[in-house]
Amino acid sequence: VHGHNDLGLAVANSLSAVKNGARQVECTINGIGERAGNASMEELVMALKVRQDYFGVTTSIKTKEIYKTSRLVSKLTGFVVAPNKAIVGLNAFRHESGIHQDGVLKKRSTYEIIKAEDVGFKVEGLVLGKHSGRHAFLVRLKTLGYKLNEKDIDGAFKKFKILADKKKQVFDEDLVTIVQEEIGSNALEVWKLEAFEINSKSNSVPQAKISLKSSGKIFEADSGGDGPVDACYKAIEKITRLKCQLLDYGIQSVSRGEDALGEVSLKLRSKTKEAMGRASSTDIIEASIKAYLQAVNKIAG
Structure with a gap:
């Protein structure tokens, strides 16, 4: 099945096709594609994983690589991922409403059907700043799933220290951006x-x-x-x-x-x-x- 998202139904139609016997779904990371795009891979994969009892199928996708892959595709194509994008948007696992925050603190599954960690979001860890050293930096990169060579580590750490001098706190999103820029700086x-x-x-x-x-x-x-x-x-x-x-x-x-x-x-x-x-x-x-x-x-x- 090959779905386009002209009416915002590419994922829904693809899931319906799977339920009715389709075993090959053509989709794209971040849903990029012609016109309104194609079926979003990350949404399809996580829907099949979360509702495996209903669909009765599995995929071989390593879901913990989804967020990093989404960011990489966004960087290479120039298409920005909307903050409210399902699964990979920066707001996908953030809660502002008081009643939502209360519910999440008491039982996270109240408002989150998916764990952030399952798609590669890291919501815990050390707070990095201008006083953080190379060891803490490397530990955080490892937690985020990055394995860099010494040259890239040196370059990324240098950029981290420059940024840390300008900011009170360096967030994971900042580190991801630094690493991706360093990896792509060999041009x-x-x-x-x-x-x-x-x-x-x-x-x-x-x-x-x-x-x-x-x-x-x-x-x-x-x-x-x-x-x-x-x-x-x-x-x-x-x-x-x-x-x-x-x-x-x-x-x-x-x-x-x-x-x-x-x-x-x-x-x-x-x-x-x-x-x-x-x-x-x-x-x-x-x-x-x-x-x-x-x-x-x-x-x-």
Whole structure:
């Protein structure tokens, strides 16, 4: 069975097909696909697992890898997972309502049909901050299911310490983002951000000054724009001499709090080439610049 989600019924129809004898279900991680998408793999798998007594079938999917896989697909495709997405959305296992919190504290299954740990969410553990050391960092990564080589550990730990100096508390979502960025940072960096300066105020055109490094040399340019991000992108165009069309741009909070990481995802087109970029920072302007440069490097590389 192959279901599309035009009416929001792809998963329901697929489950109905399984109940009536289908034994092959075509689906996608995060439900990505044409138009409104396809049947969501994670929703199908967990429905079959939780209601095995009704459907009478099993899958060979390792459900504890679902959340990490969802995040990886989101990062690679540039499609952001909605916070209220079933199974893998960041709010899937969070409770704000007083009566809900009371029920969860007394008996978690009152409001949660699925355990967060069953799909790879980690809801317990050490609180990491600027005083946390390498050992605590590695223990937390192991708890989150990551096994990195020494080079990636060194790079990820360095980014963790930089972030920890900016934030009071580093959450698991922050660590996941750091690790995924470090793993994906092996691509050739034709252009690297050295520094940026923004001048923006009411009733004036925002100005940006950008310094990039390439082949050991520093290049600088400044430009105005419709906003600080647009000004940065125009300054980068002056330096790289690569004219790009911004096809898509989105930003979301990785974790919670006023000092949360902001994650920018975007898509660029230059002539016949298209590329996606994704980067995070507690400074959304910095995240925007790094995401843009990541896409530029893919096009230029």
